[in-house]
Amino acid sequence: MEQLIERVNKLATPVKAGIIAGIVLVVTAATYFFFIQDLETNIEGIKNEQAAKDQVRAEKQAIADNLSERRRQMDELEQKFLEALTQLPEKKDIEELLSLLNEVGRKSGLEIGKVTPGAESSKGFYSAIPISMSVQGNYHEIALFLQEVAGLRRIVNVSNIKLGTPLVKGDKVSLSSEFLATTFRFTENKADAKGKGGAK
Numbered sequence: 502m503e504q505l506i507e508r509v510n511k512l513a514t515p516v517k518a519g520i521i522a523g524i525v526l527v528v529t530a531a532t533y534f535f536f537i538q539d540l541e542t543n544i545e546g547i548k549n550e551q552a553a554k555d556q557v558r559a560e561k562q563a564i565a566d567n568l569s570e571r572r573r574q575m576d577e578l579e580q581k582f583l584e585a586l587t588q589l590p591e592k593k594d595i596e597e598l599l600s601l602l603n604e605v606g607r608k609s610g611l612e613i614g615k616v617t618p619g620a621e622s623s624k625g626f627y628s629a630i631p632i633s634m635s636v637q638g639n640y641h642e643i644a645l646f647l648q649e650v651a652g653l654r655r656i657v658n659v660s661n662i663k664l665g666t667p668l669v670k671g672d673k674v675s676l677s678s679e680f681l682a683t684t685f686r687f688t689e690n691k692a693d694a695k696g697k698g699g700a701k
Contacts, residue, residue: 595630595632598632598684599616599618599632601653602682605646605649605653608649609649610639611643611646612636612637613634615634616632616634626687626688627688628686629685630684630686631682634681634682635677636678637675637676637678638675638676638678639676647659650682656685657684659682660681662680665678
């Protein structure tokens with residue numbers, strides 16, 4: 502080792518500078534490959550991991566920001582669903598509807614003859630319940646009754662309207678009228694019910 506140092510000392514200054522520069526270059530390269538490169542790889546991995554976490558946080562923040570809006574939309578949907586159930590209830594409630602039709606008829610000035618519910622028929626997700634009615638009153642009273650029925654919250658369709666046998670009672674002409682009032686109720690589709698039963 503001492504002999505090597507003596508030989509280097511005897512060399513010219515430019516050669517010594519070249520040897521020192523070479524040694525520095527080798528040490529620098531070794532330091533880069535063995536330490537700095539690994540450190541840069543680790544730093545890059547940490548940056549990628551942080552970017553992924555930032556993205557997840559941003560997504561969760563967006564969900565949190567929209568939570569109140571989503572709740573408002575859910576409340577609106579629930580309200581619409583409740584209104585739909587009023588128009589198309591799940592239960593028959595025929596007695597209540599018959600009582601309502603009688604009340605509307607009397608308020609319209611009609612004499613109620615018969616109110617006869619028919620057999621319920623399934624139409625898939627809903628069922629139709631026909632109600633045969635006969636009433637007595639003048640044209641205006643019958644029209645007013647039909648208008649009131651059309652304004653009920655529950656869906657009631659009136660069809661097969663027949664007017665006949667006009668009679669003069671006092672100062673008005675009274676007509677007898679027969680028609681079919683059909684109401685509906687929500688029912689679960691049988692195919693869906695079987696599918697749900699099979700899935701269990």
